Amino acid sequence: MLDDLFKRKTQAGNIAKDRLKLVLIHDRINCSPELLEMMKADIISVISKYVEVDLDDLNIQVATIENEEYSVMTPILSANIPIKNLKK
Numbered sequence: 001m002l003d004d005l006f007k008r009k010t011q012a013g014n015i016a017k018d019r020l021k022l023v024l025i026h027d028r029i030n031c032s033p034e035l036l037e038m039m040k041a042d043i044i045s046v047i048s049k050y051v052e053v054d055l056d057d058l059n060i061q062v063a064t065i066e067n068e069e070y071s072v073m074t075p076i077l078s079a080n081i082p083i084k085n086l087k088k
Contacts, residue, residue: 031062031075036060036061036062039060039077040058040060043060043079043081044058044081047081049087050086050087051083051084051085051086051087052083052084052085052086052087053081053082053083053084054081054082054083054084057080057082058080058081058082059078059079059080059081060077060078060079060080060081061077061078062075062076062077062078063075063076063078064076
């Protein structure tokens with residue numbers, strides 16, 4: 001019974017720690033929602049020169065991955081951009 005109580009605190013602590021890491025990463029790279037929208041527009045503009053993009057299913061976000069070599073979380077720009085057709 002006591003083991004379950006301590007497990008919950010540890011799990012809650014890990015969740016809080018992960019959330020804090022995300023906040024710190026967003027602060028460190030200073031990626032506001034407005035900046036993300038500007039990056040998204042620029043990426044779409046460049047890619048649209050070469051292909052027709054499905055804007056309805058487009059997903060671009062800032063995420064983090066664990067850098068195992070340094071035991072830190074590293075920010076990444078993740079983009080899922082469905083292509084309808086190549087432009088000729």
